[in-house]
Amino acid sequence: MTRSINEVRVVGLGKVGELVALLLSDSGFTVTAYDARTRSDLPFACKELDVRDGAALRSALTGADAVVSCLPYHLNLGVAEAAHDLGVHYFDLTEDVPTTNRVLELAGSGEARNVYAPQCGLAPGLIGIVGSWLAKQFDEIRSIELKVGALPRHPAGLLGYAFNWSAEGVVNEYLNDCEVLRSGRRQMVPAMTEQERVVIGGIELEASLTSGGLGTMCETYEGRVQRLDYKTMRYPGHFELMRFFFDELGLRDRRELAGEILVQAKPPVDDDVVYLHAAVEGHADATGERAYRKQYVRAYQPLTINGRHWRAISWTTAASAAAVVELVADGRLPQTGFIKQEDISFVDLLSTKNGALFGDLGKV
Known part of the structure; x- marks a missing residue:
């Protein structure tokens, strides 16, 4: 062809x-x-x-x-x-x-x-492709919950993090308001809120809203889905410390400096893991259930390509x-x-x- x-x-x-x-x-x-x-x-x-x-x-x-x-x-x-x-x-x-x-x-x-x-990367990108694939399996959709976490496999320190991705991008995700669907309508809500507990393969994580991960999905699903959001996953305690860093230390309005400090404190590591968690709830006639939940959960490890080690996030x-x-x-x-x-x-x-x-x- x-x-x-x-x-x-x-x-x-x-x-x-x-x-x-x-x-x-x-x-x-x-x-x-x-x-x-x-x-x-x-x-x-x-x-x-x-x-x-x-x-x-x-x-x-x-x-x-x-x-x-x-x-x-x-x-x-x-x-x-x-x-x-x-x-x-x-x-x-x-x-x-x-x-x-x-x-x-x-x-x-x-x-x-x-x-x-x-937006052809991981989030937005792959996570939205997976979420919409799950959504197509429902006749009526109540919620679409999308989460991604790019983390060190063996975390050290209180933050439990390493900047394997752009520090500039991470800071923006943590500070910019997030577009979500609530009661079927688009809203803007603060980042690093609506925290929840997530467990993947026995590993306990926390997830909070961050900006940008949904791409154009809110526009696409407005009026069709009651609740839609994207959250970033981290090891427990991370977001409380990041709120202290940005708000108590006054770095919310000094993003470039914040990024420099964080990268110096938590430089990249080679042994990382990418967690992907997509879940859709709703009604599917084929199941016979009034409410039904489908999930797609993965934990991607580093990979050798053409004889070279590549981080999971890469x-x-x-x-x-x-x-x-x-x-x-x-x-x-x-x-x-x-x-x-x-x-x-x-x-x-x-x-x-x-x-x-x-x-x-x-x-x-």
């Missing part, structure tokens, strides 16, 4: 971007990667690029069928706008709501020539994004316009080379 995507540009070779490029290359795409510094140790072409240089960025994307932006959220918009101007399919990993809203505007401005698929995020690119390339998703993560079939995603990892691994 002829693919609609062959030439892919990957912009940003950080904790996830390098693996995105590797997975796409291994999946048969011709990949050229761009970063602030050039690399000669990679099995695909890599070139130096200052993404803030609009002309250089457009030159880099010229001739591409698609671009995957693996940059910090505040740099994504330049890539999205360049892709829009050139008619190049656009994918990113952002959890930032204003960034996604701008991508939505680009998708709706004039006749779309390309795909706009932001490969789960990268594989989800690469699988979505595969689906568009193979014509199993729309070829133009905005793609919501909740409109992606989990069954189709599992059938891709990279999505198959999620079917084979992580069972608890």
